[in-house]
Amino acid sequence: MENNRPPKPAFSIKAEDEVAKGRFANVAQVGSTHDAFVLDYAFVQGQNGWLLSRVLLSPSHAKRFHAVLGETIARHEERFGAIDPGPTLQ
Secondary structure, three states: OOOOOOOOOOOOOOOOHHHHHOOOOOEEEEEEOOOOEEEEEEEEEOOEEEEEEEEEEOHHHHHHHHHHHHHHHHHHHHHHOOOOOOOOOO
16 A cells, blocks of 8 residues: 655754643633634633643644544554543533
């Protein structure tokens, strides 16, 4: 089977230490406009919540992110078992 994907560009991504450490989010909200998808990540504890990060994606980047996230989740579940999605907030 032939791989029709173009070669990946060679580049490096640098991050400040605080960014590289990461943050734990237990709530995510997704919205969209005509030309952008907005991903908000928050941490909620009890009745209080804090917005940790807002990521804006073009529609084409959002589509590619959706595909790679689905592939990564499938590989994770093959290796570790099914993921319980847990409760959803209304």
